[in-house]
Amino acid sequence: MKACLLLAAALLTTSIGAVKAQQAGKxxxxxxxxxxxxxxxxxxxxxxxxxxxxxVLFDGKNLDQWVSVEDRNAPAKWTVANGAFTVNKAVGxxxxxxxxxxxxxxxxxRVPANISGTGQARGNSGIFxxxxxxxxxxxxxxxxxxxxxxxxxxGMAGSIYKQLIPLANPTRKPGEWQTYDVVxxxxxxxxxxxxxxxxxxxxxxxxxxxxxxxxxxGPTVYIGKPAYQSHGAAPIKLQAHGDKSEPLSFRNIxxxxxxxxxx
Ligand code: MG
Numbered sequence: 001m002k003a004c005l006l007l008a009a010a011l012l013t014t015s016i017g018a019v020k021a022q023q024a025g026k027x028x029x030x031x032x033x034x035x036x037x038x039x040x041x042x043x044x045x046x047x048x049x050x051x052x053x054x055x056v057l058f059d060g061k062n063l064d065q066w067v068s069v070e071d072r073n074a075p076a077k078w079t080v081a082n083g084a085f086t087v088n089k090a091v092g093x094x095x096x097x098x099x100x101x102x103x104x105x106x107x108x109x110r111v112p113a114n115i116s117g118t119g120q121a122r123g124n125s126g127i128f129x130x131x132x133x134x135x136x137x138x139x140x141x142x143x144x145x146x147x148x149x150x151x152x153x154x155g156m157a158g159s160i161y162k163q164l165i166p167l168a169n170p171t172r173k174p175g176e177w178q179t180y181d182v183v184x185x186x187x188x189x190x191x192x193x194x195x196x197x198x199x200x201x202x203x204x205x206x207x208x209x210x211x212x213x214x215x216x217x218g219p220t221v222y223i224g225k226p227a228y229q230s231h232g233a234a235p236i237k238l239q240a241h242g243d244k245s246e247p248l249s250f251r252n253i254x255x256x257x258x259x260x261x262x263x
Contacts, residue, residue, distance in 0.1 A: 027223050030162045031152035042170040042206035045177060048106055050254035057096060057236075057253040058085065069093040069134055069237060078240075084110070087125060087247035089240045095131045099233035102258040105129075105182040110249045111145040113175030117245035119151040120144065123174065124241035125248050126161065129184045129201065131237035132219060132229070138237055139199060140220040141182065143248065146171040158203060158210035161220045166203075166210035177251070179206055183258070187216070187228060195228035 050056050057065045060083035066076035069092060076094035079086045111123035123145030128138030139160065146157035146169055153159065157178075158166030172178055183202040190196045195218075203211035218226030238250065 025223055030154075030221075030223070030225075032154040032165060033152050035165075036153055037156075037158075037166050037169045037210075040168045040170045040208050042172065042208055045172070046207075047108060047177070047179070047252055048181075049252075050106070051256065054106075054254040054256050055098065057255055058250065060084070060251060063094070065097055066094045066238075067097055069095050069131065072097075084249040084251040086249045087238070087240050089242070089247060092240050093128075093135070093237055094240075095128070095235040095237035097235070099235050100130075100184075100255065100257065101186045101233045101260050103182075103184050104256040104258060105180070105184065105236070105253075106255070107180045107182075107253045108177050108251045109143055109180070110177045110251075111174040112246045112248070113173075115145055115174045115246050117243060118149065120155060121243035122149050122245050123248055124239075124243055124245070126239040126241070127180070127182075128220075128237035128239065129182065130186060130199070130219075130231070130234035132231045132234055136220070136222075136239065138219055138234070139201075139216055140239070141180065141201070141203060143239070145174055147173050158205045160201065160211065160214075160216060162222070163217055163220070163226065164201075164211060164214055166205065167212065168205075168208050168210055170206040170208040170210070172206060180204070181207075183213075185258075186233075186260075189228070189230040193230040195230075198228070 063076040068074040077091045078088045125143040126140040131138040142159045142161045144157045153165045181204040185200040187199040188196040199216040218228040
């Protein structure tokens with residue numbers, strides 16, 4: 001009996017050790033530096049207006065469709081001016097009031113012309129395609145100044161952060177507006193919480209396909225391996241990244257709900 005208990009204790013210790021080992025490590029362990037996606041010059045800049053069945057998430061006037069992530073009862077206090085809004089790093093992340101499952105999203109972003117910093121500390125933001133908690137919890141489509149700015153390729157603009165490298169690099173110069181057009185298929189979960197079908201995403205970046213209906217491994221993690229956890233419909237979140245570079249702006253954000261069909 002005593003031997004059994006000792007064996008059980010040893011097995012428990014081993015399995016706890018294995019879980020810790022999975023979460024341990026350094027951020028650098030999950031950086032991928034090559035192959036470097038080819039640079040593609042996008043066509044002339046264009047801003048696609050919202051179609052009739054879209055939910056307009058930002059029309060140039062106010063952030064009424066958005067709230068603070070840390071307190072969903074508080075307004076999203078980023079700065080609105082000249083038909084755009086700008087990240088307020090002191091306020092932190094913001095997310096939509098509404099929740100979404102499968103959708104088509106259009107969003108435009110701009111790194112300021114006077115941007116400073118290098119690598120991940122240069123025009124860093126991101127869209128969490130489903131926000132599943134406070135802070136940076138969710139699935140991040142990275143936003144970064146990737147115009148002549150070297151970083152790990154699974155962390156550049158158009159990447160699903162630390163998971164999926166973009167197929168090309170069509171980033172415009174700082175100071176110019178960039179477009180993302182995203183098709184998001186939410187993951188589905190069995191009754192017990194296990195993932196049934198993974199999340200899938202398609203992304204056009206300045207009209208260039210950079211993610212082609214690819215599957216995600218789970219929500220974004222900075223250290224270690226992603227792992228799914230069951231969730232339902234979720235807000236869409238924008239990142240106030242903690243680096244010291246000049247903040248980005250956004251404009252013309254709209255979304256179309258897509259049917260949820262059994263898969
Ligand atoms: Mg980011």
